[in-house]
Amino acid sequence: MEKRNKTRVILFPLPLQGCINPMLQLAKILFSRGFSITIIHTLFNAPKSSDHPLFTFLQIPDGLSESQTQSRDVLLQLTLLNNNCENPLRECLTKLIKGSGTEEGGEISCLIDDSGWVFTQSVADSFNLPRFVLCAYKFTFFLRHLLVPQLRREGFLPFPDSEAEDSVPTFQPLRKKDLARIMGNKDQAEPLDDYLFKILETTKPASGLIVMSCEELDRDSLSESHKVFTFPIYPIGPPHIHDVPASSSSLFEPDQSCIPWLNTRETRSVIYVSLGSIVTITESQFLEIACGLRQTNLSFLWVVRPGSVQGRDWIESLPSGFMDGKGKIVKWAPQLDVLAHRATGGFLTHNGWNSTLESICEGVPMISLPFVWDQLLNARFVSDVWRIGIHLEGRIERREIERAVTRLMVEPEGEEIRERVNVLRDEVRRSVQRGGSSSRYLDELVDRITSF
Numbered sequence: 276m277e278k279r280n281k282t283r284v285i286l287f288p289l290p291l292q293g294c295i296n297p298m299l300q301l302a303k304i305l306f307s308r309g310f311s312i313t314i315i316h317t318l319f320n321a322p323k324s325s326d327h328p329l330f331t332f333l334q335i336p337d338g339l340s341e342s343q344t345q346s347r348d349v350l351l352q353l354t355l356l357n358n359n360c361e362n363p364l365r366e367c368l369t370k371l372i373k374g375s376g377t378e379e380g381g382e383i384s385c386l387i388d389d390s391g392w393v394f395t396q397s398v399a400d401s402f403n404l405p406r407f408v409l410c411a412y413k414f415t416f417f418l419r420h421l422l423v424p425q426l427r428r429e430g431f432l433p434f435p436d437s438e439a440e441d442s443v444p445t446f447q448p449l450r451k452k453d454l455a456r457i458m459g460n461k462d463q464a465e466p467l468d469d470y471l472f473k474i475l476e477t478t479k480p481a482s483g484l485i486v487m488s489c490e491e492l493d494r495d496s497l498s499e500s501h502k503v504f505t506f507p508i509y510p511i512g513p514p515h516i517h518d519v520p521a522s523s524s525s526l527f528e529p530d531q532s533c534i535p536w537l538n539t540r541e542t543r544s545v546i547y548v549s550l551g552s553i554v555t556i557t558e559s560q561f562l563e564i565a566c567g568l569r570q571t572n573l574s575f576l577w578v579v580r581p582g583s584v585q586g587r588d589w590i591e592s593l594p595s596g597f598m599d600g601k602g603k604i605v606k607w608a609p610q611l612d613v614l615a616h617r618a619t620g621g622f623l624t625h626n627g628w629n630s631t632l633e634s635i636c637e638g639v640p641m642i643s644l645p646f647v648w649d650q651l652l653n654a655r656f657v658s659d660v661w662r663i664g665i666h667l668e669g670r671i672e673r674r675e676i677e678r679a680v681t682r683l684m685v686e687p688e689g690e691e692i693r694e695r696v697n698v699l700r701d702e703v704r705r706s707v708q709r710g711g712s713s714s715r716y717l718d719e720l721v722d723r724i725t726s727f
């Protein structure tokens with residue numbers, strides 16, 4: 276068949292920063308392989324189209340009210356988005372398909388969307404469009420979190436306090452207290468289990484799963500995937516180190532003054548602190564972190580998003596003169612550049628999967644302060660399996676923070692951790708190079724998309 280136009284791929288990211296970044300990175304990779312790219316996105320957390328002039332952006336309404344966009348309840352937001360976006364997506368696809376094959380159009384080959392969208396499989400089916408699911412989690416989490424409803428039915432909760440530190444055989448290396456946090460409180464149980472059940476049922480009929488992890492990091496769970504899924508799985512991560520031109524997908528403007536500030540610091544002397552794009556903390560937790568950092572007497576670069584300290588606008592509760600030349604606080608950082616900077620010696624992180632991958636790829640050892648969801652699993656891998664970081668065990672107390680930062684940045688223990696993360700960095704980086712596992716899976720994915 277003669278193809279005058281490039282094959283077009285349609286991507287529909289879940290509107291969370293942690294899901295937009297890997298999806299747009301995938302778009303850049305596919306574009307570099309010759310595909311045309313159309314991004315369908317919601318008004319809520321709309322990506323900046325001007326950052327990606329070579330892609331077509333189409334916005335659909337999402338029906339979220341002002342207060343719903345401000346909500347801290349991610350599960351509620353995702354539920355509303357899933358309820359509201361089905362018809363808008365259908366209408367958008369109808370128009371796109373009508374225009375396909377024309378001059379501007381190009382044949383549409385498939386839809387790639389996020390595992391968190393649960394209505395898209397049936398929409399894609401109705402257009403006879405193959406659907407690929409993007410998994411922005413570590414694959415261990417993806418596979419196991421779908422078992423949460425079953426674990427709940429089998430009576431995992433409650434358990435006696437004395438068992439809190441025990442490991443969970445079916446969700447290794449999680450501890451019982453971690454899994455309890457993931458399973459949520461009584462009010463969250465039903466909506467969460469409904470949602471997870473839908474994710475499982477609407478992922479199974481997909482044409483394949485694109486995983487933002489690699490064999491080096493996820494070997495065990497990948498080899499078990501056939502027990503749950505019959506379609507091919509493409510672990511092509513980490514997405515940001517493929518050989519494509521860099522451009523940001525940040526929803527906020529990164530504060531570029533971080534880099535000249537880092538330039539003035541000694542090599543590996545700065546602890547970078549960020550809890551990602553969703554986590555919020557109480558004012559007293561904020562002050563404990565602040566005092567802990569300050570007491571180390573080391574330099575720190577800290578991302579505090581406006582609104583992320585509950586009940587406050589920003590950092591007005593810090594005592595005046597607090598930084599004393601040692602610290603810098605920004606609203607949003609150019610994180611990849613910060614982690615790659617020679618002055619950055621450690622990362623106090625919530626262990627979102629993107630941040631965890633980015634830290635590994637730059638050989639930056641971590642201090643783990645997970646709050647919710649997959650962060651709890653990523654943190655266990657960091658501290659217990661790969662041993663490339665120190666786990667705070669949720670203790671947001673100044674002395675604990677001071678102690679952990681000092682262990683990582685100053686003591687010999689930190690040196691050993693750094694050596695291990697550098698070994699892992701090299702292995703992971705090899706996976707995207709020619710002949711590496713992620714590179715081969717990507718070739719397979721490209722062939723598959725081309726074949727439709």
Ligand SMILES: Cc1cn([C@H]2C[C@H](O)[C@@H](COP(=O)(O)OP(=O)(O)O[C@H]3O[C@H](CO)[C@@H](O)[C@H](O)[C@H]3O)O2)c(=O)[nH]c1=O
Pocket residue numbers: 291292293294296411412525529549550551552553554578606607608609610611626627628629630631647648649650
């Ligand atoms: C705060 C901040 C973040 N970033 C970038 C770094 C990462 O690529 C991205 C944040 O992604 P993550 O580190 O995965 O964290 P987060 O936004 O919380 O992501 C959500 O989605 C992730 C992927 O599903 C999950 O693993 C997390 O648990 C979930 O909370 O934003 C910046 O570039 N600058 C910043 O200042």
Ligand SMILES: C[C@@H](CO)CCNc1ncnc2nc[nH]c12
Pocket residue numbers: 291293294349350353391459463467553647648
């Ligand atoms: C019960 C909630 C936990 O906050 C699950 C909803 N799902 C999610 N929660 C948090 N970050 C996410 N990134 C992608 N999906 C996410």
